[in-house]
Amino acid sequence: MNSIVCSVQITAAAPGLHDNTADIDRLQQALKTKLGDNRPLTVAYECMTIVAREFREAGFSGYALLNNLDTAWVVVGFTAKKPSVIAGMALDLGTTHLEATLLNLLDGEVLAEGNLENAQIAYGADILSRIHHATAKRRQQKKIPSDFQDPGLDELQQVIVATINELAGKLVVHAGLKTEDISALSVSGNTTMAHLFLGLDPFHICREPYIPLFNRSPVLNAKQLHLRFHPMAPVWLMPSVGSYFGGDLISGILASGMAQSSKTRMLIDVGTNAEVVLGNSDWLIACAGAAGPALEGGVARMGMRAGPGAIEYVAINPENYSMDIRTIGGVEPVGICGSGLIDLVAALYLARIIDIRGKFRDPATEKNPERAAFMKEHLHEHDDGFCFGVTGLSAKGTRNEVVLEQIDLDAMIRSKAAMYAILTTLINQVGLDFSDLEEITVAGAFGRHINPQHAMTLGMLPDLPLSVYRAIGNSSLRGAEKVLLDGTARDDCEKIVSSITYLELNVNQEFMISFSGARFIPHTDPSLFPSVPFFKGDEI
Amino acid sequence: MNSIVCSVQITAAAPGLHDNTADIDRLQQALKTKLGDNRPLTVAYECMTIVAREFREAGFSGYALLNNLDTAWVVVGFTAKKPSVIAGMALDLGTTHLEATLLNLLDGEVLAEGNLENAQIAYGADILSRIHHATAKRRQQKKIPSDFQDPGLDELQQVIVATINELAGKLVVHAGLKTEDISALSVSGNTTMAHLFLGLDPFHICREPYIPLFNRSPVLNAKQLHLRFHPMAPVWLMPSVGSYFGGDLISGILASGMAQSSKTRMLIDVGTNAEVVLGNSDWLIACAGAAGPALEGGVARMGMRAGPGAIEYVAINPENYSMDIRTIGGVEPVGICGSGLIDLVAALYLARIIDIRGKFRDPATEKNPERAAFMKEHLHEHDDGFCFGVTGLSAKGTRNEVVLEQIDLDAMIRSKAAMYAILTTLINQVGLDFSDLEEITVAGAFGRHINPQHAMTLGMLPDLPLSVYRAIGNSSLRGAEKVLLDGTARDDCEKIVSSITYLELNVNQEFMISFSGARFIPHTDPSLFPSVPFFKGDEI
Numbered sequence A, B: 001m002n003s004i005v006c007s008v009q010i011t012a013a014a015p016g017l018h019d020n021t022a023d024i025d026r027l028q029q030a031l032k033t034k035l036g037d038n039r040p041l042t043v044a045y046e047c048m049t050i051v052a053r054e055f056r057e058a059g060f061s062g063y064a065l066l067n068n069l070d071t072a073w074v075v076v077g078f079t080a081k082k083p084s085v086i087a088g089m090a091l092d093l094g095t096t097h098l099e100a101t102l103l104n105l106l107d108g109e110v111l112a113e114g115n116l117e118n119a120q121i122a123y124g125a126d127i128l129s130r131i132h133h134a135t136a137k138r139r140q141q142k143k144i145p146s147d148f149q150d151p152g153l154d155e156l157q158q159v160i161v162a163t164i165n166e167l168a169g170k171l172v173v174h175a176g177l178k179t180e181d182i183s184a185l186s187v188s189g190n191t192t193m194a195h196l197f198l199g200l201d202p203f204h205i206c207r208e209p210y211i212p213l214f215n216r217s218p219v220l221n222a223k224q225l226h227l228r229f230h231p232m233a234p235v236w237l238m239p240s241v242g243s244y245f246g247g248d249l250i251s252g253i254l255a256s257g258m259a260q261s262s263k264t265r266m267l268i269d270v271g272t273n274a275e276v277v278l279g280n281s282d283w284l285i286a287c288a289g290a291a292g293p294a295l296e297g298g299v300a301r302m303g304m305r306a307g308p309g310a311i312e313y314v315a316i317n318p319e320n321y322s323m324d325i326r327t328i329g330g331v332e333p334v335g336i337c338g339s340g341l342i343d344l345v346a347a348l349y350l351a352r353i354i355d356i357r358g359k360f361r362d363p364a365t366e367k368n369p370e371r372a373a374f375m376k377e378h379l380h381e382h383d384d385g386f387c388f389g390v391t392g393l394s395a396k397g398t399r400n401e402v403v404l405e406q407i408d409l410d411a412m413i414r415s416k417a418a419m420y421a422i423l424t425t426l427i428n429q430v431g432l433d434f435s436d437l438e439e440i441t442v443a444g445a446f447g448r449h450i451n452p453q454h455a456m457t458l459g460m461l462p463d464l465p466l467s468v469y470r471a472i473g474n475s476s477l478r479g480a481e482k483v484l485l486d487g488t489a490r491d492d493c494e495k496i497v498s499s500i501t502y503l504e505l506n507v508n509q510e511f512m513i514s515f516s517g518a519r520f521i522p523h524t525d526p527s528l529f530p531s532v533p534f535f536k537g538d539e540i
Helices: A023-035 A045-057 A119-123 A127-135 A151-175 A191-198 A247-256 A338-350 A369-378 A406-429 A444-449 A452-458 A475-485 A487-499 A509-517 B023-035 B045-057 B119-123 B127-135 B151-175 B191-198 B247-256 B338-350 B369-378 B406-429 B444-449 B452-458 B475-485 B487-499 B509-517
Strands: A005-011 A041-043 A061-068 A073-079 A087-093 A097-104 A110-117 A182-189 A234-237 A265-270 A274-279 A284-289 A310-316 A323-327 A379-382 A385-389 A403-405 A439-443 A469-473 A500-502 B005-011 B041-043 B061-068 B073-079 B087-093 B097-104 B110-117 B182-189 B234-237 B265-270 B274-279 B284-289 B310-316 B323-327 B379-382 B385-389 B403-405 B439-443 B469-473 B500-502
Touching (some): A005 A023, A023 A041, A023 A045, A023 A061, A023 A073, A087 A151, A087 A191, A087 A247, A097 A475, A110 A119, A119 A127, A119 A151, A151 A182, A151 A191, A182 A191, A182 A247, A182 A475, A191 A234, A247 A274, A247 A284, A247 A475, A265 A406, A265 A444, A265 A475, A284 A406, A310 A338, A338 A403, A338 A406, A338 A444, A385 A406, A403 A406, A406 A509, A439 A444, A444 A469, A469 A475, A475 A487, A487 A500, B005 B023, B023 B045, B023 B061, B023 B073, B041 B045, B087 B247, B087 B475, B097 B151, B110 B119, B110 B151, B119 B127, B119 B151, B127 B151, B127 B191, B151 B182, B151 B191, B182 B191, B191 B234, B247 B265, B247 B274, B247 B469, B247 B487, B265 B406, B265 B475, B274 B406, B284 B406, B310 B338, B338 B452, B369 B379, B385 B406, B403 B406, B406 B509, B439 B444, B439 B475, B444 B469, B469 B475, B475 B487, B487 B500
Parallel strands (some): A041 A073, A087 A182, A182 A234, A284 A500, A439 A469, B041 B073, B265 B439, B284 B500
Antiparallel strands (some): A061 A073, A274 A284, A379 A385, A385 A403, B005 B061, B061 B073, B087 B097, B097 B110, B265 B274, B379 B385
């Protein structure tokens, strides 16, 4: 009875000449008695006729469907029979992908899962170009609101709503339902996606001092957003903390459980940005930085998102220089994803194919004959320096060749340095040490596929026992599921938002210093990474 | 600051890199501090972009426009300059006429007044025929609400909304505003009109046991009802008590002040029904009955509503039988309104032209020569008995002749008997006597024009000092004005509804007995009317 939409059984006396209470009042009185709750209780205006008719036809006894909102109960339906399903959709509203779960709110059962590309990509691949599209034709402000605001913004809102409707359509087919049966929607997304979804002006998000229009949305309904769900389905949007710290991460914090733990934990979520949170049930400190692209497969020329054909695992035996690679789906390699890239660069370092600066060593000066042979097989020199053929040193351009160039390596080093600098800045901020952490939760596709050992080898993640690391998958979606089912979780989101201190890295000196120190493998200070081999002669 | 829409001045700090609070959050925080109130505060979703832009352009300082709702504050606008007008429309939504006032909510000033015929009349003159039209094509119930419900009901809703828009258009022109400037609407109407206005199924209102779909409406907004006001203008509908006891009377009780008085008062409102309330700040008892038509000019063949050409005053000098009549507007008489009818019948009784049963006496048997002459001049015999030519005994059918027939007199006697029986039943119900009343408030056009002395002569109203009676005009509209301006008045409505005991007269034996006794002038028990002459020889 704590889900965002509840079914409540009631039995009311039938009306008579000496009991002429109105139908809706009769229903409300019975429900108030049953709920024993101080929140105001209304019947949604749009549902009044339908609810009253169903209530009468059911002989004034049956099951009311109620939106269980923070500040009110709202009746949105009535049935004579006990409902077996109340469908709710949890949505991770990503910049590039939407991922959703359809849940039965009565028992938490997963009815369907699915994902879809964000059709807004046609208007710009990244947040900045979308904001530009949304705000390029900003109108003169009007005094009176209308459905129409800014043409570009309206367009992006319509596109995302259409995408959500399409994804919902896929899910309900799988569950044997109709989209109008979806009684609730929870959405977690970054701050810009939240603005575009609600059609609210994102103009200032990307302009100093980076102020969003809103962080907390009132609970809207599907009709207001033109979603083809039950018109009164509550749309619960995860609150944000700021322009670069959105509801997706609040959702992740919720899913990680760190805000409910008395011991200090860290949450790392790598998407387009690296977003990191440190804290416990008493306090939370967070920051975000651009450490992501390389780790999402967005830096290397052959980089790709985790998908079929992506190299997700690479190992080089430092004894005999045999190489082992695995692709997602076990098919022919077509590129390399973030986790594969981390594996590869860590392996190249351990095999001493690259040096601590992340530069390819010259095969010509190599003294170890086996290593020299391996380097000759894989390293290829061209105008820009060396490049490494992961799948063999065939002529460039061969269909299945996956190549790592020096420029890719440099980007990778910058990304891993940024990541470690973020973590260092954050832990220093509160006067703790990495060893004080009970857990480091790694979220996202990155968290699901990454081998923390290899990330430690690179000096991207702190050198800690492997048991400290825990992957939780799409934490944004997990949090969205949680709020559908659990009122305490909905309250917790507000607590999380209120207790977060946001650390702005763009103006942080310590971050810049940490970043410089971290631009080596594993670090300029090898004592920070006792478990990582440090090769004599490679000192700076 | 207690009006239903308020203007609240705030000044917030400008955002910066170290204060990245979102625009809407910044506004909300400043308002919460200023309001110092526990109610939730939100910015209406539809207004978010406009409000945020105005807030920024005003340099984060200015005047927020807030809907001051029972359970929440909702921001709907922002201006840099202090507003000089917040326009609110109070509406008496009558079955035949709409009457409205446009008020400045900042100071209560009346900006404009107006009225319009209810265009629903084209679909039926009375409530019953409208309910029939609304429900004749009731659809199979749907599980999911949509804008479309029942075609007949939709039609009537569209018509009344159009009428309100038209009336609002008239008012704003007079006030130099636009309809979108109307920031709030309060509506009081009978229960059926409330259902038709909201498009809610009135089917059971006129079917035993006469149960309305709703008595209390949540506060809606203009957009939900397709009113061309500010889309977020709150629409505050007076709550009802039952099918035959609507928000118009609750509004009247509020306007009369009886529910705030420690001494017991009575309120009489005569429209299509006579609605009567008895009580004080501790308790209220109410009933309604069909005593109205004759008193609204709806019974006599020449009856008409109070309007130009309606005879509103009649006197017959019992000494010389000279007759004095006055019409509204001082023009040629074209009919007779309720107050004129009461004057006329009382005068006919005092001049002994009619007997205590309300029957015309036979001029042929009249012994007083002056009276006989007067009777000859005015009384005309035809197949149905005598009729009385108010404006002279010309040939029937003359344009300006206003005639009272025996059948009209009979209806008048039934109406006055019903009225007195209602009042008697009610006062007996609580064990009081009419002389215990501090005040009898008479509302409506009836109350404005009636001469209580003449109504007492007829035995329609109890025989009490004239100072006990007070006319308050359109009390339904006055109450609607009050709730726009005063939050306490809005709370009081709910208290009034909760404290009212409704007495059903249709099944009341005492009422039937009282009714029989009251079918004489002034009554079968003349001791109840000591101030009214009782003529010997007229005893039953």
